[in-house]
Amino acid sequence: MDSYGERFAIAPGSADGQHFLIVEGRAYPAIADEMRRGAIAALEAAGATHETIAVPSAMEVPMALAMALEVGDHDGYVALGCVMRGQTNHYSAVAGESIRALVELAMVDALPLGIGILTVETEAQARIRANVNDQDRGGDAARAALALAAIKMKLNA
Numbered sequence: 001m002d003s004y005g006e007r008f009a010i011a012p013g014s015a016d017g018q019h020f021l022i023v024e025g026r027a028y029p030a031i032a033d034e035m036r037r038g039a040i041a042a043l044e045a046a047g048a049t050h051e052t053i054a055v056p057s058a059m060e061v062p063m064a065l066a067m068a069l070e071v072g073d074h075d076g077y078v079a080l081g082c083v084m085r086g087q088t089n090h091y092s093a094v095a096g097e098s099i100r101a102l103v104e105l106a107m108v109d110a111l112p113l114g115i116g117i118l119t120v121e122t123e124a125q126a127r128i129r130a131n132v133n134d135q136d137r138g139g140d141a142a143r144a145a146l147a148l149a150a151i152k153m154k155l156n157a
């Protein structure tokens with residue numbers, strides 16, 4: 001059961017000709033695979049092409065994105081990762097700093113960036129949120145990026 005309302009609708013083909021970058025933290029590989037599957041499905045449904053950069057964990061996602069921004073230009077960006085409570089409070093620093101740095105990058109350069117960094121207590125929570133047939137947070141992050149890319153294109157037209 002989803003914990004918030006209706007999914008944001010993106011028209012099929014509305015991102016034809018656009019190319020997106022996915023940056024994924026792979027600390028939990030099965031969760032990462034499913035988040036990426038959802039993101040790719042959403043991008044492809046909108047007609048966008050995509051490429052992926054993988055890093056070890058959510059903490060490196062903003063750094064990799066910053067590096068990618070120095071050398072290339074994409075129509076939109078999707079940041080994916082999963083931060084799960086361990087034995088200490090370390091996870092809250094990782095989640096907080098990763099998301100803070102991503103928002104900072106997006107605000108400085110007005111990036112169409114969808115952020116799908118799960119912050120969960122348990123693997124079961126992560127599975128529900130990643131599952132493309134359940135909460136599909138990878139797909140949601142891609143749809144956020146698509147929506148922002150469309151706004152940017154409209155404002156620049």
Ligand SMILES: Nc1c(NC[C@H](O)[C@H](O)[C@H](O)CO)[nH]c(=O)[nH]c1=O
Binds near residue numbers: 027028057082083
């Ligand atoms: N605890 C989680 C981390 N931790 C990341 C590490 O702190 C560190 O960045 C990494 O080991 C490289 O040195 N990362 C996640 O994505 N998810 C976690 O739950």
Ligand SMILES: CC(=O)[C@@H](O)COP(=O)(O)O
Binds near residue numbers: 086
């Ligand atoms: C490096 C880490 O992310 C990891 O050690 C976090 O887990 P814990 O809180 O059990 O140390």
